[in-house]
Amino acid sequence: MTGMERVLCALRGEPADRRAFTLALSLYGSRLSGCPTREYYSEPVRYLEGQREVVRLMDPDIVFAPFALPFEALAYGGEGIWLDRFPPNVRKPPFREHGQVRPLGDDLLRSPGVAYLIESTRLLAEEFGPDKAVCAVVTAPVDLPAMLLGIETWLETLLFDHERAAHLMDLATEHFLRLTGACFAAGASFVAVPVMFANLRLVTPALLEKNILPELARAFGQAKGPLVYHHGGNRILDHLGLYSNLPGVAGFLFDPRDDLAHARETLGLGRLMLGNVNGPGLARMQPGDAYASVSAILANRAGDRNFVLASAHADIPFDTNPDTLLAVRRAVVDAGAVA
Amino acid sequence: MTEETPMGLEANREALYALMLEAEREKALAMLLDHARRHGFQSAVSEVLEPVLERAGEAWLRENLSLAQGYVAGKIAEDLLVAAAEIGGDLKLDVKGPVVIGNVEDDYHSLGRKMVAVFLRAAGWKVIDLGNDVAPSQFVDAAVEHGARVIGASAMMLTTAENVRHLRTEIDARGMGGRVQLAVGGAVFKLRPDLMQEVGGDGTASSAIQAPELFERLWAQSLEAEGA
Numbered sequence: 001m002t003g004m005e006r007v008l009c010a011l012r013g014e015p016a017d018r019r020a021f022t023l024a025l026s027l028y029g030s031r032l033s034g035c036p037t038r039e040y041y042s043e044p045v046r047y048l049e050g051q052r053e054v055v056r057l058m059d060p061d062i063v064f065a066p067f068a069l070p071f072e073a074l075a076y077g078g079e080g081i082w083l084d085r086f087p088p089n090v091r092k093p094p095f096r097e098h099g100q101v102r103p104l105g106d107d108l109l110r111s112p113g114v115a116y117l118i119e120s121t122r123l124l125a126e127e128f129g130p131d132k133a134v135c136a137v138v139t140a141p142v143d144l145p146a147m148l149l150g151i152e153t154w155l156e157t158l159l160f161d162h163e164r165a166a167h168l169m170d171l172a173t174e175h176f177l178r179l180t181g182a183c184f185a186a187g188a189s190f191v192a193v194p195v196m197f198a199n200l201r202l203v204t205p206a207l208l209e210k211n212i213l214p215e216l217a218r219a220f221g222q223a224k225g226p227l228v229y230h231h232g233g234n235r236i237l238d239h240l241g242l243y244s245n246l247p248g249v250a251g252f253l254f255d256p257r258d259d260l261a262h263a264r265e266t267l268g269l270g271r272l273m274l275g276n277v278n279g280p281g282l283a284r285m286q287p288g289d290a291y292a293s294v295s296a297i298l299a300n301r302a303g304d305r306n307f308v309l310a311s312a313h314a315d316i317p318f319d320t321n322p323d324t325l326l327a328v329r330r331a332v333v334d335a336g337a338v339a
Numbered sequence: 340m341t342e343e344t345p346m347g348l349e350a351n352r353e354a355l356y357a358l359m360l361e362a363e364r365e366k367a368l369a370m371l372l373d374h375a376r377r378h379g380f381q382s383a384v385s386e387v388l389e390p391v392l393e394r395a396g397e398a399w400l401r402e403n404l405s406l407a408q409g410y411v412a413g414k415i416a417e418d419l420l421v422a423a424a425e426i427g428g429d430l431k432l433d434v435k436g437p438v439v440i441g442n443v444e445d446d447y448h449s450l451g452r453k454m455v456a457v458f459l460r461a462a463g464w465k466v467i468d469l470g471n472d473v474a475p476s477q478f479v480d481a482a483v484e485h486g487a488r489v490i491g492a493s494a495m496m497l498t499t500a501e502n503v504r505h506l507r508t509e510i511d512a513r514g515m516g517g518r519v520q521l522a523v524g525g526a527v528f529k530l531r532p533d534l535m536q537e538v539g540g541d542g543t544a545s546s547a548i549q550a551p552e553l554f555e556r557l558w559a560q561s562l563e564a565e566g567a
Contacts, residue, residue, distance in 0.1 A: 081498065083498055086497075086498050089496065089498060091445065091447065092471075093447070150447070150449070150450070151448065151450045152410075152450035155410050155450070156410075158407070159364075160364070201406065202405055202406045203405055203406075203407045204362050204405055204408060206361065280530075284533075
């Protein structure tokens with residue numbers, strides 16, 4: 001079976017020759033190809049070369065377009081930070097005041113960083129598309145204002161200025177739909193959306209239910225392809241029921257601390273679940289520990305056809321031992337077929 | 340000023356906690372000001388606000404409190420301190436410390452630092468807040484100038500948390516290790532508990548609400564290190 005076929009089996013709940021798996025090895029491609037990170041995150045061809053090395057090493061069923069959300073904020077201005085061995089970041093939010101934030105329209109897609117994201121997605125889809133799923137990663141509309149104005153200003157606005165918050169979420173939804181549309185047009189099989197500000201560890205229950213979930217539903221419902229709800233760095237199991245009926249969501253990627261068996265009870269049979277290897281944690285794991293940890297996850301989901309083994313949180317760190325990554329793959333292969 | 344009955348105090352605390360959870364900042368301030376008018380600002384802080392913040396801290400540790408609710412708690416505390424300063428009264432401010440805080444070089448994520456400043460001030464600490472993007476020498480110069488025994492360094496991401504190492508080096512290079520304790524905090528330290536020691540911190544707290552307890556401990560460690 002091809003990687004794409006395994007992923008489709010997981011989506012449809014059909015048997016497969018082995019468990020579909022992926023790790024967020026977006027950054028790791030720069031290590032494997034020896035490409036300096038600044039060049040890697042500027043030239044789509046260099047990114048593709050790095051992902052070829054990822055496929056050579058790991059042969060995952062899903063390949064990742066650049067996991068570089070800060071490019072979305074940099075499209076509006078501001079200054080990037082470029083460090084060796086890390087993805088690019090934003091030095092500080094581009095805006096200090098709400099009134100300064102203006103929609104970019106199609107200029108969003110023409111900004112250098114976003115154009116790079118889309119072209120990298122296109123190259124990946126062209127090279128791997130028929131055989132592997134291509135996952136693009138896009139900022140959630142409820143999180144974009146935090147990147148544009150800073151977490152404090154966004155939190156203050158959400159809590160105490162509902163009119164401005166709604167205006168900013170309108171802008172963010174337009175951004176989200178434009179960018180996800182471009183990713184799907186470039187060949188992305190699905191888009192993973194890390195969501196932070198729809199979590200009760202960040203916002204109040206009232207904000208979540210009255211302001212945030214309706215906006216997410218509006219944005220997700222208009223997306224031009226399937227979305228994966230990424231846990232965004234926090235547990236989501238305890239309020240998963242609130243998200244489970246969001247439109248456009250093909251699957252949920254869980255936090256390593258979320259109990260997958262309980263998640264299945266909440267979601268019911270037939271919904272796609274992904275998770276929940278601690279991606280950044282692999283950097284501190286010996287291969288044997290990684291093998292045991294992944295095997296435990298696979299054993300937990302042994303009878304679950306609608307499950308993809310995937311890393312949670314952010315990218316796999318640059319300094320992760322390749323033998324640790326290979327141990328993950330070995331655990332997947334050793335677990336055998338999905339009956 | 341009259342003394343509040345234990346039952347009345349408990350009811351006020353319950354009411355304030357509920358208002359904080361519902362992000363009812365203005366109502367919370369009105370309630371505290373009403374208490375302060377009858378019993379003084381010191382009572383409003385130490386008998387109502389502080390126990391509520393302590394409860395909020397415990398809820399945070401159990402992951403039963405959101406960032407937004409913690410933020411509202413900070414805003415309520417800040418509103419009360421501002422009102423106390425404007426109106427005047429019996430509240431004892433700046434009776435501990437001073438301490439120096441700031442975001443490390445290249446870090447502009449100020450939310451956590453600002454919340455730490457509010458909770459420290461509410462607990463009576465004098466706080467010298469250096470703001471964002473603070474160079475190691477600026478931290479240590481300020482500690483020397485103000486006689487601070489604790490420096491609080493905030494960093495949100497792994498990339499900027501690495502800059503705490505330079506601050507550690509600066510403290511040690513000036514022979515101030517032990518006397519000047521280094522508190523570190525920020526989202527990345529919660530995500531990677533080993534990081535505090537890796538970058539040379541002397542202590543951390545899981546949230547801004549717990550900062551006063553951490554700074555008390557580090558202040559005591561500083562005194563101990565000097566044999567005071």
